[in-house]
Amino acid sequence: xxxxxxxxTVRLKHGVLDPEAETTKQALDRLGFELSALRSxxxxxxxxxxxxxxxxxxxAESMAERLLANPTIxxxxxxxxxxDDAQ
Amino acid sequence: MTVAVxxxxxxxxxxxxxxxxxxxxxxxxxxxxxxxxxEDTTGIMLPGGFSYGDYLRAGAMAARSPIMAEVREAAxxxxxxxxxxxxxxxxxxxxLTAGAFTTNESARFQCEHVHLRVENADTPWTQxxxxxxxxxxxxxxxxxxxxxxxxxxxxLEANDQILFRYCDAEGNLTDEANPNGSxxxxxGILGEDDSVAVLMPHPExxxxxxxxxxxxxxxxxxxxx
Numbered sequence: 001x002x003x004x005x006x007x008x009t010v011r012l013k014h015g016v017l018d019p020e021a022e023t024t025k026q027a028l029d030r031l032g033f034e035l036s037a038l039r040s041x042x043x044x045x046x047x048x049x050x051x052x053x054x055x056x057x058x059x060a061e062s063m064a065e066r067l068l069a070n071p072t073i074x075x076x077x078x079x080x081x082x083x084d085d086a087q
Numbered sequence: 088m089t090v091a092v093x094x095x096x097x098x099x100x101x102x103x104x105x106x107x108x109x110x111x112x113x114x115x116x117x118x119x120x121x122x123x124x125x126e127d128t129t130g131i132m133l134p135g136g137f138s139y140g141d142y143l144r145a146g147a148m149a150a151r152s153p154i155m156a157e158v159r160e161a162a163x164x165x166x167x168x169x170x171x172x173x174x175x176x177x178x179x180x181x182x183l184t185a186g187a188f189t190t191n192e193s194a195r196f197q198c199e200h201v202h203l204r205v206e207n208a209d210t211p212w213t214q215x216x217x218x219x220x221x222x223x224x225x226x227x228x229x230x231x232x233x234x235x236x237x238x239x240x241x242x243l244e245a246n247d248q249i250l251f252r253y254c255d256a257e258g259n260l261t262d263e264a265n266p267n268g269s270x271x272x273x274x275g276i277l278g279e280d281d282s283v284a285v286l287m288p289h290p291e292x293x294x295x296x297x298x299x300x301x302x303x304x305x306x307x308x309x310x311x312x
Contacts, residue, residue, distance in 0.1 A: 016234060017268065019194035067151060070144060070180065072187040073234050 001049040003083035006060035010069045010076045011041035044068055047083060056080045088129035090115040090310050093158070095149040100135035100172065100291060107294035107303070108132070113310050120154045130167045130310040131158055133174025135227070135289060145188065145230040146176030155181045167211060167282045167310055172228055175275070175285035184278045184285045185243060186235030188228075192268025196229040200300070201266055201288060203274050204254040207247045210281040215305035221258045222251075222302035224288035226266060231287040233269035233276075243276060250284055251275040284309070 012018050018040060025038040046063065050056035060078045069076040090108055094101045094117050101117050108115035115132070118125060139148035149155070155177070162168045162183060170178030176188045191197055200223055208218040216222065235243070243249055252272040255264040260272045267287075275286025290303025 016189075017192060017232070019190045019192055019232075019268075023194045067143070067147065070147070070187050072179075072185075072236065072239075073189055 001051060003047065003049055004053060004056035004080050005083050006046045006048060006056050006078055006080045008044040008046060008060055008064050008068050008076060008078050009041050010044070010064065010074050011039065012073055013075050016073050042068075053080045053082075088114055089125060089127050090130035090132055091118040091124055091128045092116065092132045092134055093118050093120055093154060094134070095120050095136070095138035095152065095177075097138040097140055098134050098136035098173065100289065104132050104134045104171070104291045107291035108307055108310065110295055111304055111307055113307065120149070120152050123154060124157045124161060128161065128166065131161060131169070132310075133158075133168070133170040133177050133285075134291075135172030135174060138173055138177065141230070144176075144180065146173060146178075146180040149173075149177045150180035159183065162278065162280070162283050165280070165282055168278070168284070169212065169307075169309065170285035171289055171291065172226075172231075172287055175287050176230065178278075178283075178285040183283055184276050185239050185248075186233055186270075186276070188230055188287065189232050189234050190230050191228070191232050191266070196227070197231070197266045198225075198227040199266065200225050201274070202254050202256055202258075202264060203251040203288060204258050204260070206249045206252055207277070207281075209247075210250065210277060210284065211309035212281075212284050212306050213250060213309075215308065219258060221254060221256065222305075223300040224290060224293040224303050225300075226288045228267070228287055231267040231269065233271070233273040235270055240270060244271075248277040249273055249275075250277055251286055251288070
């Protein structure tokens with residue numbers, strides 16, 4: 001078994017309104033920053049032991065499917081690195 | 088008969104729900120989620136609140152608690168299930184109903200009285216109304232914006248699964264009357280069977296005459312059907 005860190009990034013599907021990001025963008029505008037758009041995403045870092053990187057990725061994808069993301073409004077992506085390489 | 092009002096950690100409308108149901112002579116009791124459904128359960132209410140602090144997404148944690156498997160099983164057997172506010176979020180997160188309730192368009196907690204148009208009066212929850220009737224009930228939520236894919240939305244409409252829409256006092260579906268930016272002004276929908284319904288407004292807060300509108304009483308009497 002090898003220790004891995006799987007990073008699950010959950011973001012709203014294209015076209016789904018993101019009021020928190022819009023409010024944050026307005027605050028950046030008020031601070032004088034110039035930007036045309038801002039999107040937010042949630043990132044989960046999962047430490048787990050697996051036989052190989054594929055197994056670690058499969059398990060992290062299951063976590064995203066069953067809990068971390070809501071398929072109605074979210075897309076997600078998973079990336080895996082050996083835990084020693086994390087940071 | 089007993090309506091089980093399921094109490095999760097962070098539920099806070101469970102007592103109100105029991106009191107409103109009892110006022111309507113409908114037997115009801117609070118059931119702690121870890122205790123499972125009582126054997127004499129004849130109805131299930133998922134109450135409002137902030138189960139598990141709304142962590143991850145409103146309703147996400149409660150939707151995956153073991154008692155929800157029992158609730159889905161009971162719903163499949165035809166036991167009426169009503170999810171209100173956080174209970175609606177739990178219902179949609181658990182797959183009892185379609186779509187998702189997410190952050191209000193305003194990004195603010197909206198606490199106000201709204202008007203609702205009855206879209207389908209041929210259900211246990213709306214049998215006291217006529218389709219097109221306008222009723223009044225309070226909302227209190229930060230994540231009530233109904234989101235759904237276009238395809239699933241068309242299915243809901245085609246199957247008459249939309250129960251209530253936000254409207255103005257005359258029943259017009261306007262953007263101004265839509266408090267949270269919900270798709271199609273949707274405030275409440277049915278599951279696959281019309282014995283399952285979820286809605287963001289609070290019928291239990293519009294039942295006792297002392298607190299204002301009593302239109303919600305006619306929704307809760309769906310448990311008698």
